[in-house]
Structures are given as structure tokens and as C-alpha cells.
Amino acid sequence: MKALLLFANRYTRVHKANGHNCTSELRVPLARRVVSALIGATVCLSPSVFAHNSYLHTNGEQISSPVSHSSEESIAPTCHDVSLQVLGSGGPELDDGRTSSGYVVWVEGKARVLVDAGSGSSVQFGASGAQFADLSAILLTHLHTDHAADLPSYVKGSFFTSRDSDLALLGPDGNGVMPSTSAYLNTLLGQDGAYRYLSSYTQKAQDDYTIYPTSVSLNASLSSPFVSTLSETVTVEAISVHHGPIPAVAWKVKANGCTLVFSGDTNDKSNTLSAFAASADLLVLNNAIDDNAGVVARNLHMTPKQIIAIAKASGAKRVLLSHIMKRSEPGLAALLEAVSVVAPGRVYGAKELMNITLGKE
Numbered sequence: 161m162k163a164l165l166l167f168a169n170r171y172t173r174v175h176k177a178n179g180h181n182c183t184s185e186l187r188v189p190l191a192r193r194v195v196s197a198l199i200g201a202t203v204c205l206s207p208s209v210f211a212h213n214s215y216l217h218t219n220g221e222q223i224s225s226p227v228s229h230s231s232e233e234s235i236a237p238t239c240h241d242v243s244l245q246v247l248g249s250g251g252p253e254l255d256d257g258r259t260s261s262g263y264v265v266w267v268e269g270k271a272r273v274l275v276d277a278g279s280g281s282s283v284q285f286g287a288s289g290a291q292f293a294d295l296s297a298i299l300l301t302h303l304h305t306d307h308a309a310d311l312p313s314y315v316k317g318s319f320f321t322s323r324d325s326d327l328a329l330l331g332p333d334g335n336g337v338m339p340s341t342s343a344y345l346n347t348l349l350g351q352d353g354a355y356r357y358l359s360s361y362t363q364k365a366q367d368d369y370t371i372y373p374t375s376v377s378l379n380a381s382l383s384s385p386f387v388s389t390l391s392e393t394v395t396v397e398a399i400s401v402h403h404g405p406i407p408a409v410a411w412k413v414k415a416n417g418c419t420l421v422f423s424g425d426t427n428d429k430s431n432t433l434s435a436f437a438a439s440a441d442l443l444v445l446n447n448a449i450d451d452n453a454g455v456v457a458r459n460l461h462m463t464p465k466q467i468i469a470i471a472k473a474s475g476a477k478r479v480l481l482s483h484i485m486k487r488s489e490p491g492l493a494a495l496l497e498a499v500s501v502v503a504p505g506r507v508y509g510a511k512e513l514m515n516i517t518l519g520k521e
Contacts, residue, residue, distance in 0.1 A: 237416070239416065239417045239418035239419075239441050239519035240416050240417060240418070240519045241268045241269070241416050241519070242265065242266065242267055242415050242416050242420075242441075242517075242518045242519065243515050243516060243517045243518060244263055244264070244266070244444075244515070244516050244518070245263065245264045245266060245288050245290075245513065245515040245516075246262075246263055246480075246482065246510045246511065246512060246514050246515075247259060247262030247263060247264060247281040247284035247288065247513070248260045248261050248263075248278050248279075248512065249261075249482045249483070249510035249512055250306070250483065250484060250485065251306050251448055251484075251485045252279070252304070252306035253486060255486075256484075256485060256489075258484060258512065259278065259280040259283075259284050259512055260278025260279040260281060260305070260306035260310075261276040261278035261281070261301075261306055261307045261482070261483055262274070262275070262276050262277055262278050262280075262281025262284065262285070262310070263275040263422065263444070264285065264288060264290050265420060266515070267393060267394060267415045267416060268393075270294040271285075271288070271290035271295060272294060272295065272297075272391070272415065273295070273297055273298075273299060273394065273413055273415075274295055274297070274298045274299070275299045275411060275413070276299070276300060276301055276308070276422075276424075277300065277307070277309070277311045277314060278305070278306040278307050278309060279305060279306055279309045279310055280310065282310040282313040282314050282317060284513060285314070286317075288513060288515075291321065291322075292314065292318045292321045292323055293321050293322045293323040293324070295323075295327060296327075296328065296390040296391055296394060297327065297328040297329070297330060297390050298311070298327065298328070299330050299331065299396060299398075299411045299413075299422075300330070300331030300341060301331070301332075301408055301409055301410065301411060301422060301424025301425065302331070302332055302338070302403055302406050302407060302408035302409070302424060302425060303331065303338050303341070303344050303406075303407075304406065304425070307424070308331070308344070311345075311348060311349075312348055312349065312354075312355045312358065315349060315358050315361055316355075316358060318361075323368060323369050324368045324369055325369055326369050326371070326372055327369055327370075327372070328371075328372055328374065328388070328390065329341060329345060329372065329373045329374070330374045330376060330388065330396070330398070331344070331374075331375065331409070332376050332407040332408055332409045333375040333376060333377055334375065334407060335378070337405045337406060338406055338407050340375035340407075341373050341374065341376070342373040342374070342375045343375075345362060345371065345373045346373075349361060349362050349371070350362055351363070376398045376400070376409050377400070378400045379400065380398055380399050380400045380409065381399055381432070382399060382435055385397045385399050385436075386398040386399070386409075393415055393416055394413065394414070394415045395413075395414045395415075396411060396413050397411070397412040397414070398410065398411050398412070399432060399436055401423070401424060401428065401429075401430070401432070401433070402426055402427055402428070402429035402430060403424070403425045403427070403460055403461075404427075404456075404460040406425075406460075408424050408425060408426055409424065410422060410423050410426065410432075410433060410436055411424070412436065412437075416519075417519075418441045418442075418518045418519060419439070419440045419442075420440065420441060420442045420443075420518070421433075421436060421437035421440045421442070421443045421444065421474075422444045423437075423443070423444060423445050423462070424446065425446055425448065425460060425461060425483065426446075426460075426461070426462065427458060427459060427460060427461055427466070428462055428466060428470065433445075433470050433474070434469075434473035434474040435474075437474040437476050438474055438475060439474070439475050439477070440476040440477065441478065441518045441519070442476065442477070442478045442518055443470075443471065443474055443476035443478070443479050443480070444480045445470065445479060445480070445481055445482070446461065446462065446482060446483035447462075447464065447467060447481045447482065447483060447484055447488050448461040448462075448483050448485050448487075448488055449461045449462075449463060449487060450463070450487060450488055451463050451464050451465055464488075464495045464498075467481070467495065467499065468495070468498050468502060471499045471507075472502035475504060476503065476504075476505075477504060477505040478503075478505045478506050478508070478516065478518070479499055479503050479505075479507045479508070480507075480509075480510055480516065481495065481496060481499070481508070481509050481510060482510035483510075484509070484510065493509075496508075
């Protein structure tokens with residue numbers, strides 16, 4: 161596989177963006193044949209507003225976006241003034257040199273959405289220059305420590321900020337293995353929680369702001385996604401995804417005409433990610449295992465071959481490979497090259513604090 165990819169790389173132009181290697185959309189017949197052989201498919205050449213009493217969320221109910229066929233409403237706004245900054249590009253390992261999962265969605269120069277709150281991400285949040293007071297919501301893909309452990313750190317740190325508006329916390333519902341997002345918050349920060357000294361942030365009108373949790377139904381799907389409006393310019397959607405026995409969701413953030421999709425940890429058992437991320441301006445895919453992973457790991461995560469196929473089928477304009485682990489890092493360069501052949505735009509390997517601007521080619 162590596163030999164084929166290196167051969168294909170002779171026909172792949174490499175650019176620099178934000179100080180990191182990324183690849184362009186150059187396509188040639190030979191590269192097409194190489195990746196077609198790898199994935200068993202033909203490769204195409206086609207190119208916070210949460211003020212008191214003004215809560216815009218629908219109380220956790222599933223709502224579907226109306227479909228309009230009018231010519232005026234079908235014209236999508238141009239993506240502008242949005243970027244994604246990586247806080248953590250790693251998993252739960254102690255010695256991988258990476259921070260656990262976390263991302264900031266910047267909208268018009270302000271940090272509006274935090275996606276995942278993995279171990280160490282709160283320190284990187286400060287290093288990014290983001291202001292906690294600007295956040296409209298924290299979105300959790302699931303409740304493993306490398307995606308959710310820093311939540312109390314963000315809340316405690318907010319004491320030293322100017323935040324005075326309510327904050328939405330959204331994540332998956334629970335099952336017999338894991339608690340719901342609402343229960344998770346209560347277990348950590350409730351009146352009887354582990355960090356009960358911070359419980360005033362979970363009790364209405366007891367502190368400068370209140371955290372309102374919402375647990376996304378595990379029945380959320382492509383045909384009936386979870387949808388929540390955070391502000392006039394930011395909307396989020398979620399669908400349930402398979403991550404072994406762990407409840408998990410993939411998130412979509414829409415802001416200023418830009419669409420960002422976060423796979424979270426999943427093996428995409430239902431084959432829904434590519435459709436959920438169709439034509440996204442940025443698709444973040446978690447690359448935690450290699451193609452030789454065992455049965456348990458494959459029940460939790462996507463293989464590189466799946467990642468290539470999803471990137472191709474989605475038609476996402478940019479692809480970011482993240483959640484890199486020691487077992488997947490040796491194959492990262494080759495995977496970036498392979499994805500660059502099938503993706504219509506740039507492909508990135510995640511690094512802490514890298515910031516990808518959307519809407520600019």
C-alpha cells in the first residue's frame with residue numbers, strides 16, 4: 161500500500177497552508193487507478209444567544225429541518241468569516257505528545273462553539289486566545305475522558321472570565337454503559353456531584369450563568385436529525401453513530417454559510433457519515449487505528465480504507481484527519497496522500513492550535 165501511495169504521490173501536488181503540509185486537488189489517471197485499487201471504487205475527478213428566558217433550543221426534542229424547493233431558498237449563502245482551530249489532535253494516550261480531542265469554531269473572530277473537551281484542551285483553549293464568554297455551546301461527541309474530561313476545568317476557569325449568559329451543553333443520551341450528557345453534568349457538577357462546589361453553575365439564577373444540558377436521542381438519524389439553533393448565525397445538527405457500546409453522535413455546525421462536520425469516534429457501521437457530511441466545507445475524521453486493527457478496535461473506529469471512502473463519497477471541500485494515536489501515526493502521511501487524491505480540496509493532518517480558515521481557496 162505504501163509503495164502504491166508513494167508512486168501516486170509523484171502525481172500529487174503539495175501546498176503549504178497555515179504552516180502545515182496539505183494537498184491540492186490535482187488528479188491524474190494513474191493516481192486515480194492507484195486509489196481505485198485501494199478502496200475498490202472508481203475515483204471521480206469532479207472537482208450566545210442563551211439569555212435568560214430566550215432559550216432557542218427545542219427542549220431536547222427531535223426536529224427535522226424543513227425542505228424547501230423554492231429557487232430563492234435553494235441559493236446557499238457563501239461561506240465566510242469562519243475557521244476551525246484544533247485544541248487537541250490526539251486520543252487518551254499519555255505519551256503521544258498530543259492533547260486529547262477539542263476544537264473551536266470561530267465565527268467572525270469569536271469562539272462560538274467548542275466541540276469536545278478532552279484532557280488538556282482547556283489549557284489549549286487559553287493558548288488559542290479564545291474567550292469563554294463568547295461561547296454559545298459546548299458539543300460533546302461522547303463521554304470518554306479524551307473527549308469530555310476537561311468540562312469541570314472549563315467551568316472552574318470561567319469564574320475568572322466575564323461570562324454572564326447561559327451556556328448550552330449538548331451531547332449523547334445514555335445507555336446501560338454510559339450516562340446521558342445531562343446525568344454526566346449532574347454527576348460532575350450537581351449538588352451531590354464530584355465537584356459540587358461548582359454546582360451553582362447548574363442551578364438556575366444561582367451564579368453569573370447557568371449551564372443547560374441536552375441529551376441527544378440515540379435515534380437521531382439522517383432522516384430525523386437532532387437540530388438546535390444557537391444564534392441567528394449558528395445552527396447545529398447531530399446524528400447517532402456507532403462507537404461500540406458507547407453512545408456517540410456526529411456533529412454538524414452551520415455558521416455564516418459554512419458547514420463543518422465532526423465524525424467523533426465511530427466505525428460508521430451505518431454508513432451515514434458521507435451523506436451527513438455531503439459537500440461540507442470541512443470534514444473532521446478521526447484516524448485512531450490502522451487497517452490491521454483487531455475486532456475490538458474496528459468496532460470502535462474507522463479504518464484508513466473507510467476514511468478514504470468517506471472522504472471521497474462526501475465530496476467535502478476540505479478534510480482534517482485528527483484523533484491521531486501511536487498506532488495510527490506511522491501511516492498518517494500515506495493516508496493523507498491517499499485522501500488527497502479523492503478529496504476535491506485540501507487535506508490536513510491535525511496539529512495543536514492549527515487554524516483552518518474556511519471560505520478561501
